[in-house]
Amino acid sequence: MSNIGVIIPERAATIGDFFVGRLLPFREKRMVGPFAFIDHMGPAALKDNEGLQVPPHPHIGLSTLTFLFEGSIMHRDSLGTAIEISPGAINWMTAGKGIVHSERTPQRMIGSGGSIHGLQIWVALPKQFEQCDPEFAHIDAADVPAWSVGDVHYKLIAGSALGHESPVPVFSPMYFVEIRADKKATVNIGSQLYGESGLYILDGQVNADGNSFPPRQMLVARDATLCSFELEAGSTVYLFGGDPMPEERYIYWNFVASDERLIEDAKQRWREQGFPRVPGETGFVPLPEK
Template sequence: MSNLNLVIPERAANIGNFMVGRLLPFRQKRMVGPFAFIDHMGPVTLAKEEQLQVPPHPHIGLSTLTYLFEGVIVHRDSLGNEVEITPGGVNWMSAGKGVVHSERSPERLRGERKSLHGLQIWVALPKELEDMEPTFTHVGKENIPKWDYMGVSYTLIAGEAMGKASEVPVHSKLYLLELKTEDDQYVSIGKHLYGESGLYILEGSIISEGNTYASQQILIAKESRLCEFQLKAGSTVYIFGGEPFAEERHIFWNFVSSDKKRIEKASQDWKGQKFPKVPGETDFVPLPNQNLK
């Protein structure tokens, strides 16, 4: 019996400056464990006169995780944080009851060509923490666990798996692993996983149960503990998942919650400009006209 439950292709989505590859949510699979949203950003090269410009926008009920492969993004938020995100480091912002942040190209790189490539992820908060005070943590590349096992290089970006724990302060049982290999390797790590599990192929390909799957796809496992596959030479994949929540999560724009009323209130608060401000920034993004899911 096949362990593969669903194959999700990367789909184009417009986030303003450029197109991204939307991976989650998907109509047949809204979440994988607590993971509610995954965008593959880039790879893109911005011309000298182009900048990444994501103006201040709000979040509630989730944690954002930004992980870059190439480029630099300046994160500013309503808590007063200003941090440069560089490849291999992790930005983790827990919105809780409400936070606002912006993402832009650094001033020092204006007038230069610049590359940008990475993942932007939302992790839903447990119901009892959806109204927590917002927090922000940046974990540098040097503090992210890395190791080699059976010819494969592993990085534990967030959570707990394979007897390791990331410093990223997650709020539920989850894992986000990066696997890279220079040669064909067999991977069997299901005994180290738990809950629901997905596998995203960034580059290269894998072979699972006689079938070959190429880049820009997410594979959803029926049973995480049966996770095994052949990783082809030169491939990079991400295994993510964890314990799912008992309650459904609703998504509207940048808001995630188990309670639609909480999202409706956040929407009205944003329209009324009642959210906290990002120091030094005055841009305002109007509430979009889209449906609550």
């Protein structure tokens, strides 16, 4: 029997005025381990006066992970953080009981060409941390664990797996790994994985269970411990997963919680602009009422 339980294609969605390919949540698989939301941004060329422009908006009950392949994003949040994220670096923002942030293409890049390409991810917080104080961590690209096994190259972006641990301060057992193959290679790592597991194909081709899978789709394993696949030369994939949450998670807009009352409270706080503000920002994204 095939170990592939669900195949998830990218579906078009928008954030601000920017198109993305949405992977999670999916109707047949709302979460994979603690991962509640994954968007593939771009690749998109920045034309005159264009770019990513997402005004201040709130989050609760999750950590966001931003990982870029190309371009830059200026992150500002209600903790006073103002930092530009560049390719290979990691922004990890924990919302807890509530945080507000904006995401914009740096002003110097508007009208100067270039492109933006990357992943934006939400990781649900365990119930005991849902109401923690918000915090922010930035990990430089040079500090991300990287190693090679033959012609296959690995980066552990977050969590712990395959005998390595990322400096990203995660809150539950999880992993998010980049895998690249210079030449055609078989990857057999299931014995080192745990929880639930998904594989996102960015470039190239994955061969598994007698089938071939092109880019821009996600394969979710029935059993992470049986995870084995073949990569064609030049392929890049992202392996992610971990222990699932024991309770259901509710998602409304940018809010994730194990209790719908927390979401209703966050909705009302945002309507009344009761969240902390982002220094230097005046606008905001209104609460969608539907």
